[in-house]
Amino acid sequence: MYLSLAAIRFLLSLPSALAVGLLLLPRLIGEDGARFKPAVAALALIRALLGFALLYVTALSIFPADRPVELVTIFEFTVNTTVGNAWIATQLIAFLFVGLTAARLFIASELLERVTLWVGVVVIAVVSVTGHAVDDGLPRWTQMSFLLHTAAGLTWLGGLLGLVWWMFTARGKSPEVAAQLAERWSFIAKAAMAIVAVTGFAIAWENVGSIPNLLATPYGRLLTLKLVLLCGVLLAALALARYITRRPEGEFNVSWYGKVGAGESAFALALLAIAGYIAVITPASHETVLYWPLPFRLSYIATWGQNPAMFSPIWWWGVAAVALAIIAALIWWTPRTREYRLYATPAVSAAALISLAVSLATEAYTDTYDDPTQDYTAESVTRGLAHFKENCIACHGDQGEGNGPLAKDLKNAKGLPVQPADLTAPHVGTHTIGDIFHWLTRGGQSGVMPAFAEQLDVDDRWDVINFLLMISYSNRSRFMSSQAMIQWLIAPDFALIDPKEEVTSLYKLRGVPTLISFARCGSPNGDAKARAESVKIANDASKAAGANHVTIYDPACPQEAKGREPVHPKAVETAYSVINRYPNELPSEEIDEAHFLLDRSGYVRARFRAFAPDDGNAQKLAALVAEFAREPLIEISLHSH
Numbered sequence: 001m002y003l004s005l006a007a008i009r010f011l012l013s014l015p016s017a018l019a020v021g022l023l024l025l026p027r028l029i030g031e032d033g034a035r036f037k038p039a040v041a042a043l044a045l046i047r048a049l050l051g052f053a054l055l056y057v058t059a060l061s062i063f064p065a066d067r068p069v070e071l072v073t074i075f076e077f078t079v080n081t082t083v084g085n086a087w088i089a090t091q092l093i094a095f096l097f098v099g100l101t102a103a104r105l106f107i108a109s110e111l112l113e114r115v116t117l118w119v120g121v122v123v124i125a126v127v128s129v130t131g132h133a134v135d136d137g138l139p140r141w142t143q144m145s146f147l148l149h150t151a152a153g154l155t156w157l158g159g160l161l162g163l164v165w166w167m168f169t170a171r172g173k174s175p176e177v178a179a180q181l182a183e184r185w186s187f188i189a190k191a192a193m194a195i196v197a198v199t200g201f202a203i204a205w206e207n208v209g210s211i212p213n214l215l216a217t218p219y220g221r222l223l224t225l226k227l228v229l230l231c232g233v234l235l236a237a238l239a240l241a242r243y244i245t246r247r248p249e250g251e252f253n254v255s256w257y258g259k260v261g262a263g264e265s266a267f268a269l270a271l272l273a274i275a276g277y278i279a280v281i282t283p284a285s286h287e288t289v290l291y292w293p294l295p296f297r298l299s300y301i302a303t304w305g306q307n308p309a310m311f312s313p314i315w316w317w318g319v320a321a322v323a324l325a326i327i328a329a330l331i332w333w334t335p336r337t338r339e340y341r342l343y344a345t346p347a348v349s350a351a352a353l354i355s356l357a358v359s360l361a362t363e364a365y366t367d368t369y370d371d372p373t374q375d376y377t378a379e380s381v382t383r384g385l386a387h388f389k390e391n392c393i394a395c396h397g398d399q400g401e402g403n404g405p406l407a408k409d410l411k412n413a414k415g416l417p418v419q420p421a422d423l424t425a426p427h428v429g430t431h432t433i434g435d436i437f438h439w440l441t442r443g444g445q446s447g448v449m450p451a452f453a454e455q456l457d458v459d460d461r462w463d464v465i466n467f468l469l470m471i472s473y474s475n476r477s478r479f480m481s482s483q484a485m486i487q488w489l490i491a492p493d494f495a496l497i498d499p500k501e502e503v504t505s506l507y508k509l510r511g512v513p514t515l516i517s518f519a520r521c522g523s524p525n526g527d528a529k530a531r532a533e534s535v536k537i538a539n540d541a542s543k544a545a546g547a548n549h550v551t552i553y554d555p556a557c558p559q560e561a562k563g564r565e566p567v568h569p570k571a572v573e574t575a576y577s578v579i580n581r582y583p584n585e586l587p588s589e590e591i592d593e594a595h596f597l598l599d600r601s602g603y604v605r606a607r608f609r610a611f612a613p614d615d616g617n618a619q620k621l622a623a624l625v626a627e628f629a630r631e632p633l634i635e636i637s638l639h640s641h
Contacts, residue, residue: 003277004057004060004061005054005057005058005061005276005280006273006276006277006279006280007276008050008053008054008057009054009127009276009279009280010272010273010276011050011053012047012050012051012054012127013124013127013154013272013276014269014272015043015044015046015047015050016043016044016047016094016097016120016123016124016127016154016158017124017154017155017157017158017161017272018043018158018161018162019039019040019043019044019047019097019101019120019158020117020120020121020123020124020154020155020158020159021155021157021158021159021160021161021162021163022036022039022040022043022158022162022165023036023040023113023116023117023120024117024155024158024159024162024188025159025162025163025166025181025185027113027117028180028181028184028185028188029177029180029181029184032108033113035169036162037101037104037105038105040101040104041098041101041102041104041105043101044094044097044098044100044101044102044120044123045098045101047094047097047098047123048091048094048095048097048098051087051090051091051094052091054087055074055078055084055087056069056074058083058087059073059074059077061280062077062083089126090123090126090127093119093122093123093126094123096119097116097119097120097123100112100115100116100119101116103116104116121151121155122151124150124151124154124155124158125147125148125150125151125154126147126150127150127154128146128147128149128150128279142202142203142206145199145202145203145206146199146203148195148199149195149196149199149200149203152191152192152193152195152196152199153192153196153271153275154272155188155192156188156189156192156193156196156268157265157268157269157271157272159185159188159189159192160189160261160264160265160268161265161268163181163182163185163261164258164261164262164265166181167254167255167257167258167261168258170254173254175250175251175252175254176250176252178252178254178257179244179247179252182240182244182252182257183244186240186241186244189237193237204223206283206285207219207283207284207285208220208223208283208284208285209284209285210285210369212290212292212297212368212369213284213285213287213290213369214284215292215293215294216284216287216290216291216292216293216369217284217287217290217291218281218282218287219278219281219282219283219284219287220284222274222277222278222281223278223284225274226271226274226275226278229267229270229271229274230267230271232264232267233264233267233268233271236260236261236263236264236267237264239260240257240260240261240264243256243257243260287371288370288371288372288373289370289371290367290369290370290371290434291366292364292365292366292367292368292369292434293366294364295363295364296361296362296363296364297361297362297364297368297369297432298357298360298361298362299360299362299430300360301429301430302362302430302431303359303360303361303362304318304359304360305430306427306430314359315359317355317356317358317359318355318356318359320352320355320359321352321353321355321356321359322352324348324349324351324352324355325349325352327348328344328345328348328349328352331344331345331348332345362430364435365434365435365438366438367434367435367437367438367441368432368434368435368438369432369434370433370434370437370438371434372433372437372462372465372466373458373459373462374459374462374463374466375493376466376469376490376492376493377466377492377493377494377495378492378493378494378566378568378571378572378574378575378576379494379495379568379571379572379575380462380463380466380467380492381463381466381467381469381470381492381571381574381575381578382467382568382570382571382574382575383460383463383467384463384464384465384466384467384468385467385574385575385578387456387460387463387464387467388400388464388467388468391452391455391456392404392464394406395407395410395420395448395449396420396421396423397420399424399471399474399587400422400423400424400468400471400474401422401423401424402419402420402421402422402423403420404420407419407420410448411448412446412447412448413447418446418447418448420448420449421444423468423471423472424471424472424474424475425472425475426475428468428472429472433465433469436465436468437461437462437465440452440453440456440461440464440465441453441461466492467578470492470575470578470579471578473488473489473578473579474578474579474581476488476489477489477579477580477581477604477607478581478582478583479583480579480604480606480607481606481607482606482607482608482617482620482621482624483606484605484606484624484627484628485605485606487599487601487603487605487634488603489579489603489604489605490602490603490604490636491506491516491596491598491602491603491604492506492575492576493505493506493507494506494566494567494568494571494572494575495566495567495568496508496509496550496564496565496566496567497564497565497566497567498564503564506550506566506602507602509548509550509564510600510601510602510633511600511633512546512547512548512600512629513545513546513547513548513597513598513599513600513624513625513628513629514547514548514549514550514597514598515538515542515547515548515549515550515563515595515596515597515598515621516550516551516552516576516595516596516597516598517535517538517539517549517550517551517552517553517563517594517595518552518553518573518576518580518591518593518594518595519531519534519535519551519552519553519554519557519591519592519593520553520554520556520557520590520591520592520593521535521553521554521556521557521558522554522555522556523554523590523592525592526592526593528556530610530612531557531592531593531610532556532557532558532561533611533612533613534593534610534611534612535551535553535557535558535561535593535611536558536560536561537611537612537613537617537618538561538595538608538611538621539551539560539561539562539563540618541611541617541618541621541622542563542621542625544622545621545622545625545626546625546629547597547621547625548563548564549563549564550563550564550565550566551563551564551565552565552566552569552572552573552591573589573590573591574589576591576594576596577589577590577591579604580594580607593609593610594607594608594609595607595608595609595610595611597621597624597625597628599628599631600628600629600631600633601631601633601634601635601636602636603636605624605628606620606624608620608621
């Protein structure tokens, strides 16, 4: 179905683009364009009629397979959906364009010519509305980028095709007229391509999301191919531009220019075909199952970030990169080698880049850049903890420190002892969550850890990974205090009870610092009266400081001290107990009392064990809230690691 939609979009875009090109080109040299008028009217009509085919194929792709596509259902789809309303708007503009191009056959008017041209540009721009641009969840600047990208790109394509047509049919035209047309069109083409480049970057940023996605998703791979074809377009355009600037006075090789332009047009048509396809498939940033085709990836954290020993392979490749870069610079600047610099400098620079890439390379797998199917939430972490207890503690230990009861007896295929990984150690952060998913699915690197694809389904494995993210933070979280720390510990999200349904999750509280308070006022551990007083002080202090307050209290706690409450309080308590660890204290899934202060971006920045009237913690909380409120808001991924 994607192929049918892409084919229709290609056929829809091509005639309208060519019509705009044939309207534009004669105006550049003051021609009346009479010989193109019938063709322009016919192309406009073809575009309008193909719009009905687009509606039918779109309906087929959206309707359930068991639902017949009848005239009545198509009408309902058109009238009652955003996609259908967008189609109506584009068709009205398309038929307006048809009427204007038909009027040009009988009326000679400068105003009519201008209006027809600009309506034609609008027609090609709104092609994007039948693709991803119809998504009203996209930012406004991205939606505008789609319109500008399509308008500039198709204007360039239509003008290029029209230029080739003009060159091959320009009988009786002087070389100077052809040269003048080529020069003026070149200026417009450069402006159009600049717009395409800027808006294309904005669209790619929204729809691709990361550099790895260029290779790991169908959308990204097609976009990469599109960039390769664009290089072919630019090379042909460079050849044409060089000819214009170097041609002998009074001469212009119309045949050669037309042939090279035809080659550029072939690349451009391939670009249009790919653009039509990627406009209807799932954007790379929305994919969860990604296929990474290379056995390595580039990572500073996993290589140089681990402080490699001197004379290690990483170190030597880095030295080679620096040395080759210096040699490339010397070749470029040394007078004796300048005659070779156009060839030698790029070659040596490429070798330097390859050496640098090798020094940054670390092992990767087909799943390395997979995206999770389960969000990083307290509920998911709690489910992951249950799966971890059932499948992993025998080797990794109940706290994930690699000291389970079977740890001392593990040996690999060669009979050598293997120590299970300490999952709380900093090295865990050198791996992607996709790496961990790969090992859970297919077995660990050492050959000792078995595959868990049979025991845990995909969602279960991602729950385990969310739990592993939490315990990898727990080692450092032991030393959290009421002093502010750097932003590294992301607070797991969780659902909130809100009668007005205005703030339904912790994530939606971002923008203002938040205090998350846990307390068991009925616990036999500690002074119950002091704990009740503590939670009251926490509530009053957070309100006075202007912070949000979320509470997970047992029924014995004072009702007036409660703030917003989670939907699943036990799951939240269990998840946050993973990082509620202190030196020389046994961890527990029940939190007698703890207060975590989140900054406005969602990082856990401080922890208070309790509040008392004379301990100064209320003043510290107020100072930290004021400090965090001045910090910039950072948009973070809940799976940053």
